[in-house]
Amino acid sequence: MLTVAIIGRPNVGKSTLFNRLVGKKLAIVHDKPGVTRDRKMAPAKLKDIELNLIDTAGYEYSTVDNMEQRMWKQTQMAINDADVCLFMFDARAGLQPYDEFFADLVRKTQKPVLLLANKCEGKKQEDAIHEAYKLGLGQPIPFSAEHGIGFDDLYMELADIEEKKATQPTATQIEDDTNTEQNNRPIQIAFVGRPNVGKSTLVNALLGDERMLTGPEAGMTRDAITTEWTWKGQRFKLVDTAGLRRQSKVSDSLEKMSVESTIYAANMAQVVVLVLDADAVLDKQDLTIARKVADEGRALVIAVNKWDIANRREALERLNYKLETSLTQVTGVPTVTISALKKEGLDKLMSAVQKVYKRWNMRIPTAPLNKWFAEVQEQNPAPLGKNKRRIKLKYVTQAKTRPPSFYIFSSNPEGLPESYLRYLTNSLRQTFDMGGIPLRVTVRKANNPYVS
Secondary structure, three states: OEEEEEEOOOOOOHHHHHHHHHOOOOOOOOOOOOOOOOOEEEEEEEOOEEEEEEEOOOOOOOOOOOHHHHHHHHHHHHHHHOOEEEEEEEOOOOOOHHHHHHHHHHHHOOOOEEEEEEOOOOHHHHHHHHHHHHHOOOOOEEOEOOOOEOHHHHHHHHHHHHHHHHOOOOHHHHHHOOOHHHHOOOEEEEEEOOOOOOHHHHHHHHHOOOOOOOOOOOOOOOOOEEEEEEEOOEEEEEEEOOOOOOHHHOOOHHHHHHHHHHHHHHHHOOEEEEEEEOOOOOOHHHHHHHHHHHHOOOEEEEEEEOHHHOOHHHHHHHHHHHHHHHOHHHOOOOEEEOEOOOOEOHHHHHHHHHHHHHHHOOOOOHHHHHHHHHHHHHHOOOOEOOOOOEOOEEEEEEEEOOOOEEEEEEOOHHHOOHHHHHHHHHHHHHHOOOOOOOOEEEEEEOOOOOOO
């Protein structure tokens, strides 16, 4: 059973949601703010999820010992007891100062929070939904407690939290292995590249077994083959794929099917290892593959194979030049030199995979993200727009991970040059060490509080 606290400022619809989930009118609902003062608890159910639901008083700030201060203490107790908090705001009225102040307090509790943009019965509330990213509580769910909108999305989020709670290790298990939960989730790696660069040999070397058919002939692998494997306590799914030739050279129907299987495997993977031949690093086809990986939002590692027989100096110079000039959308890709045949460099390769996977899942805390945003604009302010007035960038928030995606809110997003957006993206990547993963940075129009 999940303990769920419904929180937010007064009159945003908390009691309406409480009554709907409980299935009866236990909490008084009125247009007058501040009707709810105490914590109200009741068993509830959302589809097949059993809930222990807590309705709370609307948050109002006070530093003296009065009723508002005592109401806030009741809300604090509810948050402390909860497995997850439903933070509600009124999308019809837009964000208010109390919403932002309360969100800062809630973030410090480190509790899971679902952000509900309540009273979203029409499209007029879209601006308020976008503006809510500035709260730093994740992606808002368009919602209407009164009209039953958004309950399917709420169910999916609660189901994920319930599943994580069910598999959460005990305190003793945490002491034994702080990475237990992560280790239980296998990382899926797809090995891709041109034909005959040694993908199958590499997978066999990692497994310590002749699992894949190998040989000097190109095109030995036809279908994507998945094998489970554990390295240093972490589970992996290794996916060996067929070699990718230039599309113009693919005419055989069987090869077309093999190509489709490889592309699907790469799209489903969390990390893609692009295997190169040391004597022909990052040719046109390799770059095409790398760009497709980045476009799909996968983490990327480059493995330069056959390093034992390569002209190393020439290969490194060519690799660095190609990375700097032709693969700018994923700057800082980890590159590892290996010999699959001699089983050299394999630990370095897997360490790079784990590191880039961690970056791919990275969520930057709100405080350092805002600090970076202020400093980067101070160093190089946004340029003038079409009306000869400086474009104002108001705030930034991380919308999601896998890959990390950010929204920047501006009064005039259409006028921001692509060059300045690239500058922000490169600075973000460098400041927070996010090399080897694609970053999604989108500029959105900030809501104008003076327009009704």
